[in-house]
Amino acid sequence: MTVARLTDVVVTRDAFPVLAGLSWTIEQPGTYVVRGGNGSGKTSLLRVLAGLDAIAAGEAEVLGHRLTATGRREVRRRAGWLGHDAPFHDALTVAENLAFASTVTRVPRERMADALEQVELGARTDTLASRLSAGQRRRLGIAWLIMRRPELWLLDEPHAALDEGGRQLVDDVVGRAVAGGATVVLTTHHDVSLSRVDGEFMVRGGR
């Protein structure tokens, strides 16, 4: 099954086209890297693939769902996102944040301990999210993706704010997800050290 097929997709924000007729097809699961300069539309492309943004024109199908309002919700149930925003509530601890997310998405809570160990936050379960560093918050976001096991991983500059160990961790997690049959799409400005890249896509001016 084709993972995603975008044809002449246009997305506008405040009447400005952030994607202007972009076409891209991901035929099979694997690791895909999206490149492009600042403001080129990399994050907007990821948002469309995540079902976060409605398209103004063109055709889009992700994980077998056309991106209507209902289809976008279904995609969000099956995709995972790691972005620049803080994904968790500052007043809750690491464990409370993951417990809440797992409850509302019906993900087994038993996966939490292993996920936190993988991102080296096992000793921080009772730490408030507000007391985590930027890199630790990013690791917490990765822990949630490990728990959720989405079919489509959408990682917006996943290596940002991470030290060398953290960047290696991201690469390892991506490798395991793809080995498990998932598709990973990540944006970056930089060279990546992933062991396997199945395709690259360059975005320029929203195309």
Next chain:
Amino acid sequence: MWSTIIAIIRVQWRVEMRQRVLLWQVAPFAVMALVITGLAANARSIARTEVGPGLVYVVLVFTTLLLIGRLFSAESSSLSSPSFAMLAIDGSAAYLGTVIALAVELLVVTGVVVAIAGLLFHFSAMSLLVATPSIVVTIIDLTTLGVLFGALAARPGQSAALLPLIALPSFTPVIIAGERLLSAAVTHHGAGQWWGLLILMSAVYGGIGVLLYGVIGEL
């Protein structure tokens, strides 16, 4: 659905227990607003009249707006964040959880406001007891509406001033009904016809919220 509702309620109350917004910001605002209103209106001259209940509800409306505005401004960054949207939380469950959590918090503040109003405006304990059911339903009505409008006003690009602008006109019939029932309890007159309006609005506003809250998130 119920597990999601309970999870949302628990998170909101846990956050409140840690941040104490209700204790240190909302309740002091409500008490100060009531005392200042009472002083401005000369509390002694309006004791045991129908003016007191009206002032109580004016204070409660502004307290409701403050609490909802505070909730959505604090949450707006996370509510509108891609990561939160990716949880694909059921809109109806999110709405009901937020309404229940917030209504209980508002009822706590309302208890304080009504108790102080009783002292300021000489409401008898018995009249407040009689009025309690109508006060509870009025607060639930204000919360069902307020949460819906709070979500609308918290959408990216919207001004913080939007919440009172769209909420106050819709609050009006609720406030009138609540005030009439509190006045009736204080002055020992009948006003049973206002119960129908209060309950009808609970059903209508609650139904609209359950249906539309998720849609607002998709806008």
